[in-house]
Amino acid sequence: MIHESPRVRFAPSPTGYLHVGGLRTALYNYLYAKKLNGAFVLRIEDTDRTRYVEGAVENLIATLQWAGLDFDEGPIIGGDYGPYLQSERLDIYKQHAQQLIASGDAYYCFCNAERIEKVREEQKAIGIQPRYDKHCLALSKEEVQQKLDAGEPYVIRLNVRPGGVVGFDDEIREHVEFSTDVIDDQVLMKSDGFPTYHLANVVDDHLMKITMVIRGEEWLSSTPKHILLYDAFGWEKPKFAHLPLLLNADRSKLSKRQGDVAVESYREKGYLKEAILNFIALLGWHGPDDKELYTIAELIEAFSLERVSKSGAVFDLQKLAWLNQEYLKTYDPKLMIPEFRTSIEKQLHVSLEEVDDEWLIDVFIQMRERINVIDEVAIQAPYFFLPPDVYDEKSVGKNWNTEASRSVTELANRVEVMDDPSKEDYEAALRMIVSERGINAGKLIHPVRLAVSGVSGGPGLFDILYLIGKDETVERLRTAVERLG
């Protein structure tokens, strides 16, 4: 047999946004493909018309591209095995469903919802697992044809033969087995002419020559249905790798109710894609050594399914925050400026049009080791952009008094007559005053900090003074003296 080149796919359904769990699945697929020089395919599983969301496909692709997980084949860019939107492949599914009917592996079912429901109720009442009772399997060819001709609505079901065992070797979980007795006669084609996930997925994975199915663990228990389908078609099966789930803090499946799950919302909050990718890569996978900071290139190099863990992983925001700061600290500040501008303007309602990049870069560098995400600059240090409107009470009580007030005024006087002062000039002026007055530097530093920023923490005082500039410094010092006495 010819050795086929690795092909994997990410197959989300377009429900409006990309879930972080989905991003991790996409990432693992991407890493696997890149590592082995294979193809990464994007396929959109839009077979549920009731869940159709306008613009969801575009949004999904945009988010994937933002993250840098470029696919080799997929919607818009095309490829040799398209179309890549399942809603454009209906004829293919229909044809394959017919093939299964011909071979006896599937059958028409005309039961309506009421009957199905009634059967289930009865089964539950006598304590057995609710499953379709194969009622329509008993229909003769003629009866089926008659109903078809009469235009009766129908579905096509998989004909599962009880008494057997279906097993497969999962790349992550070793051998898994199921009895066919517990597998329902799954609907393959719905009455609206669309296939269900199970049929479309198997047909497409085969036709698109997928060699490795990497997906979430929630699919593990429906895999035997897929195996049955491959066997019914007589197709070679891909390998399967079922990833551990991403969990809430209480260890239930990561859900919207307990926090943000949309990749877009993390992006909006200012998390860097490098941090997000690095973080989710580590949720269920770990390299061979203690390394935790990975670039994408390094992930590709180090990744392997053998090192994927089996148990679910809690989505820990604290670790994400730490990672984001790690990237913030090493990132080229120039690249952050557009987002920085937007973040400040949006939150502080100021215009930064007149402000040049260099100044913003300096502010950013002062702040980046004090924040986890860029949006925190506006919260922690609005004083770079606006004079303080209130003064932290605790700091006032601790640092402000008549003597401090006099020293602050003195500093204002001396700064006022300076010509384009440097950071060092501010410091020299302040040190001169404390030396003349015979007081500790802190007696003046803290009041000055309070006067210009309104708070007690932040970057070095002289960096702040230099960045807000001479005029603003003088004005803020005088305003504080006026207001605080």
Add this chain to the structure above:
RNA sequence: GGCCCCAUCGUCUAAUGGUCAGGACCUCGCCCUUUCACGGCGGUAAUAGGGGUUCGAAUCCCCUUGGGGUCACCA
């Protein structure tokens, strides 16, 4: 409930029969320091329980317990 998967510090994980059970986040302490951070150093903290197998078990087997997933004309 049936079926399936899983089980090492609070969290993410390393250790594929022999380690003082390692690292990271968080947390605590100390140092640095004009503050807040950053950084440095150090500390607390785990093999779910019970049986086996073995000279030796976190590691292999069984049971129990716990958690999760799944049981649709949704994916």
